[in-house]
Amino acid sequence: xxxxxxxxxDENFWNYFSSIMFDEKRWAEIPDVVDAVMKLARFADVGVxxxxxxxxxxxCGVGRITSELARRGFAATGVDITPSFLETAMEDAAYEGxxxxxxxxxxxxxxxxxxFDIAVNLYISFGYFDEGDDDLLxxxxxxxxxxxxxxxxxxxxxxxxxxxxxTQGEWFERAGYTVLTEYEAVDSWAALKNRWILxxxxxxxxxxxxxxxxxxxxxxxxxxFTQRLYAATEIRSLLFKxxxxxxxxxxxxxxxxxxxxxxxxxxxxxxx
Numbered sequence: 001x002x003x004x005x006x007x008x009x010d011e012n013f014w015n016y017f018s019s020i021m022f023d024e025k026r027w028a029e030i031p032d033v034v035d036a037v038m039k040l041a042r043f044a045d046v047g048v049x050x051x052x053x054x055x056x057x058x059x060c061g062v063g064r065i066t067s068e069l070a071r072r073g074f075a076a077t078g079v080d081i082t083p084s085f086l087e088t089a090m091e092d093a094a095y096e097g098x099x100x101x102x103x104x105x106x107x108x109x110x111x112x113x114x115x116f117d118i119a120v121n122l123y124i125s126f127g128y129f130d131e132g133d134d135d136l137l138x139x140x141x142x143x144x145x146x147x148x149x150x151x152x153x154x155x156x157x158x159x160x161x162x163x164x165x166x167t168q169g170e171w172f173e174r175a176g177y178t179v180l181t182e183y184e185a186v187d188s189w190a191a192l193k194n195r196w197i198l199x200x201x202x203x204x205x206x207x208x209x210x211x212x213x214x215x216x217x218x219x220x221x222x223x224x225f226t227q228r229l230y231a232a233t234e235i236r237s238l239l240f241k242x243x244x245x246x247x248x249x250x251x252x253x254x255x256x257x258x259x260x261x262x263x264x265x266x267x268x269x270x271x272x
Contacts, residue, residue: 061125
C-alpha cells in the first residue's frame, strides 16, 4: 500500500487558490518586504550590487520574491514543488530578462553545500509536512546550504498570534470568488485545520446548482488541509537544533518585538 499523498502536492489546489491567497495587495507589498529582508540579512546598502551574492527563495511559488531579489542584484534561485507555478515564474523571468534559476524540488531534498548568502521562506509556507522532523530537515538543509555569515529568514503565523486572533470561520469575496473558510485548532494547538470553499461568482449570478468539483467547469471548489503552528520559542529551538548559531525573533517586518502586538512571526537564523 503506497504512502498517502501530502496535501500540498495537489497542483489543482494551488492553481485554484493562488489568486485568493496572493491577491493584488500581496503583489504590491513585495518591494517593501524585500527591503526588510535585505535589512535583516545585513544587505542594507542597496546600491552595492557586487555585495549581493546568491539568494535562495524556498517554496518560491510563482517567483514574486525571487524576481525582486534578482532585480536587487542577487543571483537568485527559486525552489518549489508545483510545476505550474515554476512555469509561470520562468515565463515572467524571461519576459523581464531576469537571470533566475528555478528548481522543481521538494524542500526536504534540496541542498547545496555552502552556496547561498541568504535564504528565505515567506508567506506562511513553513510547517506543511505531516511530520515535525521534516521541518527540522528543511532547516538543516538550509543551514548546510548557507555560507558562513548567511541568514535564513522565515515568515510564518506564530502560534501565539493564531490563538489571539482565532476565528472559527469567515467569508469574503476576492478574485471573482465567494470564499468561505472554517478553522479548527487540532492536537492542543499543535496545528490549525483549514477548510476553504470557493464558489465562482459567475455561478452564483447564474443561480447555477453547486456541485462537487469538476475540473472543466467547477461550481464549488473545496480543500481541507492542516498546517503545523510554531510558538516563537519552538521555532527558535528548531533553528538552533538545525545548526544555526544565532536566532532572532521579530513581530513584523519593521523589526518590532514579538509580543502581544505582533503582526507575524519573523525568525532569522544566522550561520557562523
